Amino acid sequence: MRLQYPTNIQIIRVPCTGKIDVIHVLRAFEKGADGVYAVGCMEGDCHFNSGNFRARKRIAQAKKILDTIGIGGERAQMYNLSSSEGPLFAQIASEMDEKIRKMGPNPIKLAKKKAA
Amino acid sequence: MIVADKKPIEEIIEEIKDKRKLLVLGCNECVTVCEAGGKKEVGILASALRMYFLKEGAEVKIDERTLQRQCDLEYLEEIRDVADQYDAIVSLACGVGVQFTAERYLSTPVYPGVNTCFLGANEDRGLWTERCQACGACILARTGGICPVSRCAKRVLNGPCGGSTSGKCEISKDTICAWQLIIERLKALDKLDEYEILSPIKDWSTDRAGGPRKVEREDVQQ
Numbered sequence: 001m002r003l004q005y006p007t008n009i010q011i012i013r014v015p016c017t018g019k020i021d022v023i024h025v026l027r028a029f030e031k032g033a034d035g036v037y038a039v040g041c042m043e044g045d046c047h048f049n050s051g052n053f054r055a056r057k058r059i060a061q062a063k064k065i066l067d068t069i070g071i072g073g074e075r076a077q078m079y080n081l082s083s084s085e086g087p088l089f090a091q092i093a094s095e096m097d098e099k100i101r102k103m104g105p106n107p108i109k110l111a112k113k114k115a116a
Numbered sequence: 117m118i119v120a121d122k123k124p125i126e127e128i129i130e131e132i133k134d135k136r137k138l139l140v141l142g143c144n145e146c147v148t149v150c151e152a153g154g155k156k157e158v159g160i161l162a163s164a165l166r167m168y169f170l171k172e173g174a175e176v177k178i179d180e181r182t183l184q185r186q187c188d189l190e191y192l193e194e195i196r197d198v199a200d201q202y203d204a205i206v207s208l209a210c211g212v213g214v215q216f217t218a219e220r221y222l223s224t225p226v227y228p229g230v231n232t233c234f235l236g237a238n239e240d241r242g243l244w245t246e247r248c249q250a251c252g253a254c255i256l257a258r259t260g261g262i263c264p265v266s267r268c269a270k271r272v273l274n275g276p277c278g279g280s281t282s283g284k285c286e287i288s289k290d291t292i293c294a295w296q297l298i299i300e301r302l303k304a305l306d307k308l309d310e311y312e313i314l315s316p317i318k319d320w321s322t323d324r325a326g327g328p329r330k331v332e333r334e335d336v337q338q
Contacts, residue, residue, distance in 0.1 A: 068126055069125065069168040069171065071171065
């Protein structure tokens with residue numbers, strides 16, 4: 001297929017999105033990520049039954065915290081797609097990239113640069 | 117166990133926004149089990165606070181530590197060397213832990229990081245319900261193991277009252293009438309005769325009515 005998607009996206013592999021915790025998302029932002037999105041299996045298709053539902057809830061929790069501290073909850077997102085949907089993966093990546101670009105850089109990254 | 121709920125981060129920020137060196141102190145017991153103040157929650161709160169202060173342009177050092185228990189002196193002693201280096205400690209323990217920490221470390225203000233709610237049980241994933249009010253004089257033997265002090269809105273000892281309809285309490289249709297449960301349980305145990313025995317007026321002096329309480333046991337004292 002050789003599909004193109006933005007090169008600024010760093011993929012972190014986890015055994016299941018159910019492995020993702022709120023702290024992982026927060027740490028990513030603390031380290032300067034402009035956005036974080038979790039890509040889980042289709043709802044109802046989780047090999048471990050509820051991993052992707054758990055991830056959705058944890059992303060929602062992280063969004064709430066990010067909103068509270070003024071980073072912007074929209075920077076964290078949850079997506080579901082099946083492993084055969086390569087084109088959709090690329091589409092989501094571009095969509096997320098575009099969305100984050102519109103929001104601008106992570107204020108933490110800017111504050112860190114300023115402090116340094 | 118003691119059940120606590122997360123305190124909104126904005127409330128915590130409001131208390132500590134002018135501090136520059138903070139310790140977020142968790143507790144490994146009840147609050148860890150009810151997912152409000154364990155090591156994991158310490159990490160999340162510390163990370164959120166770090167980001168908040170960075171964004172505000174304030175240079176704040178935030179450390180994380182989780183003690184086995186904050187309601188025991190021997191564990192609280194573990195922060196003896198470092199406690200006075202902080203402008204404030206945010207304790208994610210229950211109200212007991214917050215107070216005990218504050219009592220031991222007089223020069224550092226201690227702020228609560230959770231809302232302590234009640235003595236309860238983990239009924240389901242993410243669901244904790246009240247089971248005990250620590251009234252100091254247990255009557256569960258008479259009530260089929262169901263506590264009317266903590267589970268009846270009126271703490272009625274000879275119930276149910278007139279507000280019980282179809283097994284539900286008048287305060288909310290989601291609240292089960294404790295006395296309905298007691299009667300059903302006694303019936304199942306074939307002990308309904310005991311329901312006929314009137315409970316005498318309860319001595320509330322062992323409850324909060326008698327002021328702050330203490331348990332003193334010479335047999336285990338040194």
